[in-house]
Amino acid sequence: MINIALPKGRLGESVYKSLAKIGYECPELLSDSRKLVFENEEKGVRYILVKHSDVAVYVEHGAADVGIVGYDVIAENEPDVFELFDLDIGKCNLAVAAPKGFRDDNRETLRVATKYPNAAKKYYSSINREIEIIELHGSIELAPIIGLSDVIVDIVETGTTLRENGLEVCTIIQASSARLIANKSSYQFKRDSIEKMIFGLENK
Numbered sequence: 001m002i003n004i005a006l007p008k009g010r011l012g013e014s015v016y017k018s019l020a021k022i023g024y025e026c027p028e029l030l031s032d033s034r035k036l037v038f039e040n041e042e043k044g045v046r047y048i049l050v051k052h053s054d055v056a057v058y059v060e061h062g063a064a065d066v067g068i069v070g071y072d073v074i075a076e077n078e079p080d081v082f083e084l085f086d087l088d089i090g091k092c093n094l095a096v097a098a099p100k101g102f103r104d105d106n107r108e109t110l111r112v113a114t115k116y117p118n119a120a121k122k123y124y125s126s127i128n129r130e131i132e133i134i135e136l137h138g139s140i141e142l143a144p145i146i147g148l149s150d151v152i153v154d155i156v157e158t159g160t161t162l163r164e165n166g167l168e169v170c171t172i173i174q175a176s177s178a179r180l181i182a183n184k185s186s187y188q189f190k191r192d193s194i195e196k197m198i199f200g201l202e203n204k
Ligand code: PRP
Pocket: 137, 138, 139, 140, 141, 154, 155, 156, 157, 158, 159, 160, 161, 162
């Protein structure tokens, strides 16, 4: 049995469809239900649906053998897992964004709202800019609009959320896409199954 951690939502659904095509189907997963664990004993696969930012936690602790997670989350949390394959989907950028026309005058500490505190600190320390991190867990775009922060560091995919809130990208920090990650001991003990999965995804 191979245990796969999928992020809930669009990315997870799209990855599931690819995995189903290469022999890891579990049709109940696409049903409109609140279930979080789906198993197909015949195919030897169990899916768990988790919050995107938690996928690597499940994999690192061995609660899942493999998982699909954005590079943005890997770079932020540096989990102790193997990063095996770039699925080339779920593409987005981690970027600094601010209200249109914002200019950083460098005289004061820059207030940065983000759910990526490590990536934000790393970026601003690389350009020697003093900042204060305001850590949030969602709706980051709200922070500079209501004066909680000067800028945000967040994921930009289509750019719609920024546009609709009068913000614009100032700098792209890093590109991201979905990656297949594996638990280190699972990769040792279930190597054949995991490599078969990678081969299937590469050649689908
Ligand atoms: C992410 C991200 C942005 C948005 C970007 O939020 O934090 O808010 O998607 O996507 P776009 O460029 O296509 O508009 P998410 O949907 O994960 O919700 P959250 O605000 O609760 O984190």
